[in-house]
Amino acid sequence: VTSSFTDLYVQVQQFYAGQVQHLDAMRADEFAATFTKDAVFDHSPGNPPFEGREAIADEMRSYQQKRYAENPAQRRHWFHMLRVLPQDDGSIVSEYYAMLLMTKPGEPLAGPAMSYAVRDVLVFEAGELLTRERRVVPDAAR
Amino acid sequence: VTSSFTDLYVQVQQFYAGQVQHLDAMRADEFAATFTKDAVFDHSPGNPPFEGREAIADEMRSYQQKRYAENPAQRRHWFHMLRVLPQDDGSIVSEYYAMLLMTKPGEPLAGPAMSYAVRDVLVFEAGELLTRERRVVPDAAR
């Protein structure tokens, strides 16, 4: 393990922490800005993936409206058990588990979690880490 | 990302791992000792924060007595999605999600979790990382 792998691993952790803050605060544009302009986001197996920042932000907004306008909740995405796999082309494959905790207004507890496995491709653009590809497989869809 | 940011990020992870061991084992004094002498601990919005190690330890003991003497459980605090933000004055802002799992005696499962967002200010004192400020917002209080 070289120190640059260590730096990268920590950078990926810090990157995801910022990304989920945007996601859970429903800041669609800021969330989309953590993806590359041509990013592919596949969060629903069997449906076509979303491509590009605008599509990702639009999808996030419409998903929120459908699911959370009438049934609001504070969502918290946890990404963990992170495997960072640097590739020869400079991109980084990142595999992890995701869990979604939701606390509904007036309820003291987050309901049972939703569980996912995720595979990202990350890239550096102008020194900044961005998600170029995301494939989310809900455990409920297995 | 400099290697010193990487060192700091990992140090904060290791620090929290030790801090929650004290918390979950209900070692009030050891837990309080992970805070600065003048620390401010605000874990209940709408109520005044606790100030100083003694107040933190006392609060922890009384909270335990109220909540867990008649209704015991093995608590496990998980802190994650950590964003470490070094400040110009040498302090470190740390933002993260927290989850509390509780396993009651005789029950096989941890009930649904409680979910929180936390913002700490950490400082080094004599080379040791300590919490100077903690603001906990339960998702149930939003």
Add this chain to the structure above:
Amino acid sequence: VTSSFTDLYVQVQQFYAGQVQHLDAMRADEFAATFTKDAVFDHSPGNPPFEGREAIADEMRSYQQKRYAENPAQRRHWFHMLRVLPQDDGSIVSEYYAMLLMTKPGEPLAGPAMSYAVRDVLVFEAGELLTRERRVVPDAAR
């Protein structure tokens, strides 16, 4: 904190991420290969521990058959709140919390989690990190 502690901490995180992928995909031999040949695996207090890779793989297969053949689920093990404690003899004590999320076929949510505290002894063999000892205490058994 020297940079080598930082490297080690991250290496342990990456190691566990790979180990749980084998565990949750029920690859018994690959999982067992993340332990030393003479490893001791104690995951059930009151019962004798399993010793060696073959016993670990066999135990994993029989556990799966007993518990999951008739009651299948996608399991996800999360290891977190990691404390890495290098020892004088070159081994590494690693303490952490574990959580098991299970999603049953056809159900959208992972049920309430199971919660554990774990203490491992890790060693390097030919540059590779391996688990030499694992003691798992389920919170439900306290």
